[in-house]
Amino acid sequence: MxxxxxxxxxxxxxxxxxxxxxxxxxxxxxxxxxxxxxxxxxxxxxxxxxxxxxxxxxxxxxxxxxxxxxxxxxxxxxxxxxxxxxxxxxxxxxxxxxxxxxxxxxxxxxxxxxxxxxxxxxxxxxxxxxxxxxxxxxxxxxxxxxxxxxxxxxxxxxxxxxxxxxxxxxxxxxxxxxxxxxxxxxxxxxxxxxxxxxxxxxxxxxxxxxxxxxxxxxxxxxxxxxxxxxxxxxxxxxxxxxxxxxxxxxxxxxxxxxxxxxxxxxxxxxxxxxxxxxxxTNDLLNQVFADPQAGSGDSWVAHNSWVEDAEAGDLRIDQKVQPRNEQAALDGLVSDYGLFVYQSQTAPMxxxxxxxxxxxxxxxxxxxxxxxxxxxxxxxxxxxxxxxxxxxxxxxxxxxxxxxxxxxxxxxxxxxxxxxxxxxxxxxxxxxxLPIDRQGDEVWVSFPIPENENISS
The missing domain is CATH 1.25.40.390 (Serine Threonine Protein Phosphatase 5, Tetratricopeptide repeat)
Structure with a gap:
């Protein structure tokens, strides 16, 4: 191979x-x-x-x-x-x-x-x-x-x-x-x-x-x-x-x-x-890797409920998220945990x-x-x-x-x-x-078919 x-x-x-x-x-x-x-x-x-x-x-x-x-x-x-x-x-x-x-x-x-x-x-x-x-x-x-x-x-x-x-x-x-x-x-x-x-x-x-x-x-x-x-x-x-x-x-x-x-x-x-x-050169990096401590300009974060609902002693919590040094917030939403499922730019998915x-x-x-x-x-x-x-x-x-x-x-x-x-x-x-963090938010059931079924956008 x-x-x-x-x-x-x-x-x-x-x-x-x-x-x-x-x-x-x-x-x-x-x-x-x-x-x-x-x-x-x-x-x-x-x-x-x-x-x-x-x-x-x-x-x-x-x-x-x-x-x-x-x-x-x-x-x-x-x-x-x-x-x-x-x-x-x-x-x-x-x-x-x-x-x-x-x-x-x-x-x-x-x-x-x-x-x-x-x-x-x-x-x-x-x-x-x-x-x-x-x-x-x-x-x-x-x-x-x-x-x-x-x-x-x-x-x-x-x-x-x-x-x-x-x-x-x-x-x-x-x-x-x-x-x-x-x-x-x-x-x-x-x-x-x-x-x-x-x-x-x-x-x-x-x-x-x-x-x-x-x-x-x-x-x-x-x-x-x-x-x-x-x-x-x-x-x-x-x-x-x-x-x-x-x-x-x-x-x-x-x-x-x-x-x-x-x-x-x-x-x-x-x-x-x-x-x-x-x-x-010209290959792709892992597109969902991000620094779990990244600032508010572009933060990838876990939903707090994923940590809060976890059973005590679950090793996957520390393996997949990191507590943030500063709470991330945007648009009325917050998170205390940085996403860290993929821990490098070349981590496989x-x-x-x-x-x-x-x-x-x-x-x-x-x-x-x-x-x-x-x-x-x-x-x-x-x-x-x-x-x-x-x-x-x-x-x-x-x-x-x-x-x-x-x-x-x-x-x-x-x-x-x-x-x-x-x-x-x-x-x-x-x-x-599923948790709703803002009044009036929706949980969608499906995406629409693209209106023109475009290959680029």
Whole structure:
């Protein structure tokens, strides 16, 4: 495997492809494209090196708007605040201040969507190019399956990121074999079905791949960089998708999905797939790293309730926040704790990791039938608790409901600022339980679809 800084030169093709689509990511099929012949040549007459370039560009593109995405879901989920005096929409629009609404044309809506759909189109280009290589006899059937499994898995992941924000507003499908044609805007359930089907198709591709990929990954996929182990990553994402669905199949999570992932109660909770960063020229730094003591001009802070509600002795408090020397304040909001989940400019950010899988299994065990398999659910919760320096959880008279509450609580602390709290409270219809710090503020349920589905803002 190569280091992330080797993504820098090959990221140029990703930017090259990005340039084909101007401002409107959806309606380009009716627009003449002076570069179309060059792009068509990549699709019709690719080389092995073209595929490698597309792979690296795809992975690099996954990181493009992570800062905006995590501010969006972190602030609405009342995990954190970004106090940036130059950007009042953070503490205004995102928190529903006064008469504020989420704006379908604002950067916080358009830029993440554009980033996700640019990667989706990149994966579709890769799928067409890999198929052409197979048709030309350059790629074997196993190599084609490896490429398809990789591309479809990451495409599904980007669809899921978009759907996490838009929720009941759904997402739009991109046609896999024609990058200049788009499909329908799908309902929420149809969107989840699209993502689940993509991941299942990708898993089948990876099953039929050979022992190695015909291209390399960055270190973000260390130990998940063969078709067999990348399939475990695929199944991990599939488990997340299933629990996020309006009507999860808990038995499928437990019997057919999670067992094929990298879940392991005896392994490091941090093991998984990550976005990685570097200080190399033209590469990206971790976009959500900030000095926890930064002044009021731009402060990244934890919501005070995250510390105040914590169980005594929880080691994660000191690991993820720092008490501030001076209270941060802006727009009628305050915090006494600097955000410190990512402690350097090159700290990796998880895509999905072992701790989340154990918490998914605990949730499925607690939910699998009318009464749940509560003892087994508690065992998984205790793996998480013990790693955080806490004693075992033992349910009282609350039974199943108490175990579900504890599962959500452990997700709150273990997965803090990893993009889950808002989703968790939404899927359990508990958004009203999130703290409101100013009278009249709102907790939004979803983001609008971008009004013009712009690729830039």
């Amino acid at each position: 190569y280091q992330i800084n080797k993504l820098v030169p090959v990221f140029l093709l990703f930017l090259f492809v990005l340039g084909f689509w101007g401002c409107d990511i959806i309606k380009i099929e009716d627009r003449p494209d002076p570069n179309n012949s060059e792009l068509q040549n990549i699709i019709d007459n690719p080389s092995r090196s073209d595929i490698s370039t597309l792979v690296a560009g795809t992975e690099a593109g996954l990181r493009t708007e992570l800062r905006i995405y995590h501010i969006n879901v972190g602030m609405i989920g009342r995990e954190m605040y970004r106090f940036l005096s130059a950007e009042p929409r953070n503490t205004g629009d995102l928190l529903g201040k006064g008469n504020a609404q989420l704006d379908a044309g604002s950067y916080y809506t358009t830029r993440p969507w554009a980033s996700f759909y640019t990667v989706i189109r990149n994966t579709n280009i890769m799928i067409q190019a890999a198929t052409a290589l197979n048709n030309d006899g350059v790629y074997s059937a196993e190599e084609l399956n490896a490429a398809l499994g990789y591309a479809r898995t990451l495409k599904a992941y980007q669809y899921l990121m978009a759907l996490t924000q838009t929720n009941e507003n759904g997402i739009r499908e991109q046609v896999e074999d024609d990058i200049f044609t788009t499909g329908e805007l799908l309902s929420k359930e149809a969107s989840y079905q699209l993502i689940a089907n993509l991941l299942d198709d990708a898993a089948a591709n990876l099953t039929n791949a050979g022992p190695a990929f015909p291209f390399s990954f960055s270190d973000g996929f260390a130990n998940l960089d063969t078709p067999a182990t990348f399939r475990e990553f695929n199944r991990a994402l599939r488990a997340r998708v299933e629990v996020y669905r309006p009507q999860p199949d808990w038995d499928a999570v437990l019997t057919t999905i999670l067992p094929e992932s990298f879940i392991d109660e005896s392994a490091d909770l941090r093991f998984g797939a990550y976005h990685v960063f570097s200080t190399a 998880p895509i999905i990791r072992n701790a989340e899988l154990l918490l998914i299994r605990a949730e499925a065990l607690a939910q699998r039938n009318a009464i749940g398999d509560l003892d087994a659910a508690e065992n998984d919760l205790n793996v998480i608790r013990n790693a955080a320096g806490l004693g075992d959880f033992s349910r009282g008279a609350g039974g199943q409901a108490e175990v579900i509450d504890e599962m959500l609580n452990q997700r709150r602390y273990e997965l803090f600022f990893e993009g889950h709290r808002w989703v968790d409270m939404r899927r359990y219809d508990r958004l009203n339980d």
